[in-house]
Structures are given as C-alpha cells and as structure tokens.
Amino acid sequence: MGDTRTRTIDAAERRARLGVRHRLAGSARAGSAEEVAGALVALHGTDPASVFLAVGARLAGNDGPVADVERALYEDRSLVRMHGMRHTVFVLPAALAPAVQASTTDPAAARERATLIRHLAAGSDFDAAWLAETERLVLAELAVRGEATGAELGGAVPALRSTYLYGKGTRQEGVQSVASRVLRLLGMEGRIVRGRPQGTWTSSRFRWARPAGPGAGPPSPLDPAAARAELMLRWLRACGPATEADLKWWTGWKVTDVRGALAAVGALPVTLDEGTGFVLPDDLDPVTERATETGPWAALLPALDPTAMGWQARDWYLDPEHRAALYDRSGNIGPTVWWDGRIVGGWAQRPDGEIVHRLLTDVGAAAGHAIGAEAERLAGWVGDVRVTPRFRTPLERELGA
Structure with a gap:
C-alpha cells in the first residue's frame, strides 16, 4: 500500500502561496486588471474604491490602475460588477459570471423577489403584477436612454x-422607497447592469444600463451543481488550502453544497493548523518561500481586499490581538499593511491627501523601508483623489483624522 498520510501545510507555506497566487510578491505582479481579477477569482465591489486599490496594489509599475480598470469594466466589459457570494457586490471576470449567477446569485x-413581494403586500396596495409592470417600464426607459441614474429613472417612471x-407593528417599522429594491433586484437577475458612475472612480452613484456587448443579457443558465464546481475549482486554485468552514463562509452556500462541490472537483484533504483543509488534487507539491523566487514583499491593501477577506479563519496571517483595530463591528476589515504574508499594520489617507500608516508589529528596518516605498507608490497614483472607506475601522479613523 502507498503512503496514506495526510499532507500537512503549515502557516508559512500558506503565506508563500498567497504572495505568488494573489500577485502581491514583486515578481508575481500582474500586467492588467483582468489578470488580477482572474488570480483572485473576484474583487469585493461593495466599496467602489476598493476595486481600484486592490488592482493597483498588484499591478507592476507605478502608473496606477484607474484607466485599466475603467477600460475593463465600461469599454471591453471583460470585467463585470454583480451580486455574488454572501449577497455582496463583486467585480469578476465576465467569463466567470455565468457560474456565479447559477451557483450563488x-x-x-429568487429569495429577494419573494421577500419584496411579501413586503409590498404587507405594507402597500402593490402586488406581483404591479412589480412586473414597474420593471417593464424601467427596462423600456433604459432601452431608450441607454443608461440612467436611479434618480433619472425615478423621474421617468413614477x-x-x-x-x-x-x-408594520415592529420596532423596524418605517417608510421605505421602492426604487432601490427594484433596481437591485433587476441587477441581481442580470437584467440591468451598473455602468460608469457619476464623479470619480471612488463614487458609488452608478448609472444603470441594459446589458450590452458579447453575451448581452443575463448570463446563460448553467446547472447549479456544475456552476458550484466551477467556482470551487477557481477558488481552490487561487486560495487553497481552505477548511470547509472557510468555503461555506466565502461562498454563502449550504454545507451540503460545499461538500458536493469539493467532491466534484476531487479535492483532497490536508492538515492545517486549524484542522482539515482541502486542495485540488494537483496542488499537493510543497510551496516554499525559496521556491517562489520572489523574496519578502510589502503591500498596502484596501478595506475589504479579497486577500484579507478570503478566509473565515485568519490567524495564519493576522495576529488576533490586532483584530479590534483593523475590523469594524460587523467584521469588515479596513486598510491593511502586509509584510511577507502577514498583516502587520494599517493605513489611511488624511484629508490633505497624505498616505500614513502604522505598524502594529516590529518588522525591522528593511521591511519598514519596503512598506514606505509602497506607501509612496500608492500616493503617486491616487493623486488628488480622496479615499475614505465605506466601512471605517478604529485604526483607519485614527490615522485619517
């Protein structure tokens, strides 16, 4: 019989994988926004600025990501912004959209539509037929206009x-607008998409449009189980190893769906510090810092960065004592400073535009110099734009004051 012992992957090896696969180590940096999104599977898009900052941290060179991300999102449409895992907005490769749509969105x-109809019935005279007619009018208006803000659509569709x-009758009782929920629902169903925002790249005031370009319209339907397997394959390639709990948290799926997808891709168990993890069957070879040939690396990552938010269990890259400073009360992480696979501090932008950071761990002079160089690189391309995270954390508030 062959050796049946489960392979052990320790925290140091996981950090070595992260630097290369997440395009953070110097020689592993990417050449385009599409390359970054593909390497990370999906970029958190709840805070629009985070998408640009996440790409900028991983691109080679100092020119910044703004033109490249805007090209990919609004001209080539090679990246799409859509609801995905955990009912969160993500920016991801257009080729992956059908799998995310079928597996998750x-x-x-369907739950969102049923809930909205129930709320309308309980709090108004509106019903499913009224909702369907309102949606028809919105789609017809966008067909004429090409794109419009929510306010503009409200002016045209009373x-x-x-x-x-x-x-009604509860502590949460209050009057709510129909517009935001109708537009969000149409977006979740892929019947409308977020276009270029008003203002700068940090703005969340998006214009809405009908899908356009190759494959316009809602993503083609896939078998949900096959879609979950495709997403699992991509995620483990980028982020494995991970525990079942990590996967359930990141996807938002039921545990039975997680286990089905793991089986479909032939994932193999490995031993992690926190228990059993899983990797793809061709991903068992050891990965060491020396094997990456990159050396130590520094990065300033934004709030909600997909690397910082990739796993539920984070002790292998984050000192638990630093959680209170770097996360808000809802578990959203703020801007972080990384050194060679670990979070070692946080950063912020002050009102005058200065990028400032604070180290929570002693990393030595060489690391401090490399981190300072990354701060200068970030400040160079951000320029006159002011970036304030949507979800503010204690350390970010203090540094940014």
Whole structure:
C-alpha cells in the first residue's frame, strides 16, 4: 500500500502561496486588471474604491490602475460588477459570471423577489403584477436612454418613486422607497447592469444600463451543481488550502453544497493548523518561500481586499490581538499593511491627501523601508483623489483624522 498520510501545510507555506497566487510578491505582479481579477477569482465591489486599490496594489509599475480598470469594466466589459457570494457586490471576470449567477446569485435573487413581494403586500396596495409592470417600464426607459441614474429613472417612471410601510407593528417599522429594491433586484437577475458612475472612480452613484456587448443579457443558465464546481475549482486554485468552514463562509452556500462541490472537483484533504483543509488534487507539491523566487514583499491593501477577506479563519496571517483595530463591528476589515504574508499594520489617507500608516508589529528596518516605498507608490497614483472607506475601522479613523 502507498503512503496514506495526510499532507500537512503549515502557516508559512500558506503565506508563500498567497504572495505568488494573489500577485502581491514583486515578481508575481500582474500586467492588467483582468489578470488580477482572474488570480483572485473576484474583487469585493461593495466599496467602489476598493476595486481600484486592490488592482493597483498588484499591478507592476507605478502608473496606477484607474484607466485599466475603467477600460475593463465600461469599454471591453471583460470585467463585470454583480451580486455574488454572501449577497455582496463583486467585480469578476465576465467569463466567470455565468457560474456565479447559477451557483450563488440566482437563489439569492429568487429569495429577494419573494421577500419584496411579501413586503409590498404587507405594507402597500402593490402586488406581483404591479412589480412586473414597474420593471417593464424601467427596462423600456433604459432601452431608450441607454443608461440612467436611479434618480433619472425615478423621474421617468413614477412608480419607482412609490413607498411602502416596512415592518408594520415592529420596532423596524418605517417608510421605505421602492426604487432601490427594484433596481437591485433587476441587477441581481442580470437584467440591468451598473455602468460608469457619476464623479470619480471612488463614487458609488452608478448609472444603470441594459446589458450590452458579447453575451448581452443575463448570463446563460448553467446547472447549479456544475456552476458550484466551477467556482470551487477557481477558488481552490487561487486560495487553497481552505477548511470547509472557510468555503461555506466565502461562498454563502449550504454545507451540503460545499461538500458536493469539493467532491466534484476531487479535492483532497490536508492538515492545517486549524484542522482539515482541502486542495485540488494537483496542488499537493510543497510551496516554499525559496521556491517562489520572489523574496519578502510589502503591500498596502484596501478595506475589504479579497486577500484579507478570503478566509473565515485568519490567524495564519493576522495576529488576533490586532483584530479590534483593523475590523469594524460587523467584521469588515479596513486598510491593511502586509509584510511577507502577514498583516502587520494599517493605513489611511488624511484629508490633505497624505498616505500614513502604522505598524502594529516590529518588522525591522528593511521591511519598514519596503512598506514606505509602497506607501509612496500608492500616493503617486491616487493623486488628488480622496479615499475614505465605506466601512471605517478604529485604526483607519485614527490615522485619517
């Protein structure tokens, strides 16, 4: 019989994998926004600025990511912004959109539609037929206009300005607008998409449009199980090893769906500090810092960066004593400073534009110099734009004051 012992992957090896696969180590940096998104599977898009900052931290050179990300999102449409895992907005490769839609977004959209109809029935005279007609009018208006903001659509489609009573008889009782929920639902179903925002690349005031370009329209339907397997394959390639709990948290799937996808891709168990993890069957070879041929690396990553938010269990790259300074009360991470696979501090931008950081761990003079160089690189391409995270954390607030 062959050796049946489970391979052990320790924290140091996981950090070595992270530097190369997440395009953070110097020689592993990427040449385009598409390359970054593909390497990370998906970029958190709840805070629009985070997408640009996450790409900028991983691109080779000092020119910054703004033109490249805008080209990919709004001209080539090789990247798409859509609801995905955990009911969160992500920016991801267009080729992956059908798998995310079928594995994750479609079930969430069905729940969202049922919930909205129930809320409308309880708090207004509106019903499913009224909702369907309102959606038809919105789509017709966008077909004429090409793109429009929510406010512009509300001016053209009076039904969008309607309100309903939410949570009647409860502590949450209040009047809510129909517009935001209708537009979000249409977006989740892939019937409309977020276009170029008003203002700078940090703006969240998106214009809405009908899908355009190759494959326009909602992503072609896939078998949900096959879609989950495709997403699992991509995620383990980028982020493995991971525990079942990590995978359930990141995807938002039921544990039975996680296990089905692991089986479909032939994932193999490995031993991690926190228990059993999983890797793809061709990903068992040791990865060491020397094997990466990159050397130590520094990075300033934004709030909600996909590397910092990739796993539920984070002690292998984050000192638990630093959690209170770097996370908000809802578990959203703020801007972080990394040295060779570990979070070692945080950063912020002050009102005058200065990028400042604070180290929470003693990393030595050479590391401090490399981190300072990354701060200068970031400041160079951000320029006059001011970036304030949507979810502010204690250390970011203090540094940015």
